[in-house]
Amino acid sequence: MNIEPADYVIIGAGASGAVVANRLSADPAVRVVLLEAGPRADGFWNRMPSGGLTRMNKPDADWMYKTEPDPSLGGREMVWNAGRMLGGGSAINGMVYIRGDRRDYDQWAGELGCTGWSWNEVLPYFLKSENWQGAPSQTHGSHGPLAVAEARMQHPLAETFIDACEQFGLRRVPDYCAGDVDGAFRNLTTQDNGTRASTARAFLDEAEKRPNLQVVTGALADRVVIENGCATGVVALVGGERVKIAARREVVVSGGTLHSPAILMRSGIGPAQELAKHGIDLVRDLPEVGQNLHEHISFSQSFEVDVPTWNNLFGKVSLAREMLKYVFARRGLMTMIPVEAMAYLRTRPELDFPDVKLSLGLMMFDPVKSGPSDKPGMVVFQNVAKPKSRGEVRLRSADPEDKPVIAPQLVGHPDDLAAMIAGARMVREIFAQPALAKHVVRQVMPDPIPQTDEELTESIKTRSGIGFHPVATCRMGGDEASVVDPRLRVRGIEGLRVIDASIMPIMPAANTNAPSIMVGEKGAAMILEDARVLLKPAPASPVHR
């Protein structure tokens, strides 16, 4: 296959890469090539909100990375899911829309040296991407491509949960998109009139009609070609063929937190020793490529309640009725979001910022049946809001078809484990508040219910899963050790940027889809600004008469 040279070649069409492709190709004078390893994502199941979730654990749509044994979880190995199709994670995710807190980004810009990334500086990019479906609001943008809406299926117990949080002593947050998430609130969702607003839908559907944007699916990028310290193209496997695509201006790596560091390493950029192990010629020794991996550990507790929840809609007849509702009205169970309310807790009163994040779902799972329980229930997932535990991504080999080695430490830091133990107790206290207690029949999971610190530790280590929010393996920073500088340029290489969740220096206390889209917006804007400076016509020479 021959792919014509482009001005920009982007690797990965996920939450960030799709945005970059859209923004750069808005200029008809430049040619953009977007390479995506996975397939297209435009069928019925991709558009139906719950349908996207069913693509998880399907190898054609999900990378399903198998991790190394996690020493912090007693050596447990896990599957880490990551979207593998146009839209990346946004095509299979839980559709929670959350930006994080003002203090997250002010920490990036201040203490972490990421000049230009304070809350006030990133907010315009959240607004730019957004197509808010609600009443006009100063906090939301309404001219962007990404639909953000209130959930169509809203269960009254989500409100009851917030009441219980208030009784427990948390604030009700009036507008959690305004940079303050400290308390409890109902969350918004990335849905467009009842369909999933993945970045493939929002940023590529229309943009793909532009003649200057070529989207190539089934294109697994092997490495970036670097000549004399400058990125000049990408080598990819397309339909089993090795193809080189020349980049006249820049190469953008947007393969996501688990893949972007592997692409850099295969290109000779990374820890010298690691590259030598795989016989890769060193181009630039950047020891932090693949380091700093952090992810939300996720521990759940579920409670049977005395009123119907979404569990009651999973019978054959009701499912058929709900499907019809979706087909004809884009409403009902198929538009359900797995998280309807969120809350932030301090497990120690002296903390400046909450250390535990809760996500409430109105459907509980039956582990024996491996599906929705027959009883009505609620589930609370808890994460350490900003984990201190760190793992790493390494290469398995120099072969692009070998998935990278993922060596996580989900609760490797004692503060994270302590927060999880205290947080688990606080969840029970919230469910014991009068507003909720009157509906709770019993706690169902974990079974048996852990009581002591030792039992909770054991339960957290054996039962926790992932939060699906890995970040930071190509950390941005103001310091020379960081992988990318605050303009997302790979240190020491010309014409090469990383633009995705991997550049986040520290996890925002939030889910990471909207933050990754913001990174895509801001990264694209910086590319355009830098191109304007570089390509500015030389000042006209003075005319002498």
Ligand SMILES: Cc1cc2nc3c(=O)[nH]c(=O)nc-3n(C[C@H](O)[C@H](O)[C@H](O)COP(=O)(O)OP(=O)(O)OC[C@H]3O[C@@H](n4cnc5c(N)ncnc54)[C@H](O)[C@@H]3O)c2cc1C
């Ligand atoms: C199951 C799940 C549920 C989630 N739920 C939520 C949620 O409800 N709310 C929220 O805010 N966040 C959620 N997230 C997280 C969010 O979706 C991610 O943070 C976001 O998608 C990260 O964006 P990204 O661009 O960094 O990477 P991705 O979106 O993962 O995109 C990377 C893309 O690059 C492609 N790629 C990788 N390597 C190569 C290569 N070598 N060559 C070519 N292409 C390549 C991948 O196939 C993928 O399409 C969830 C994630 C998952 C997996």
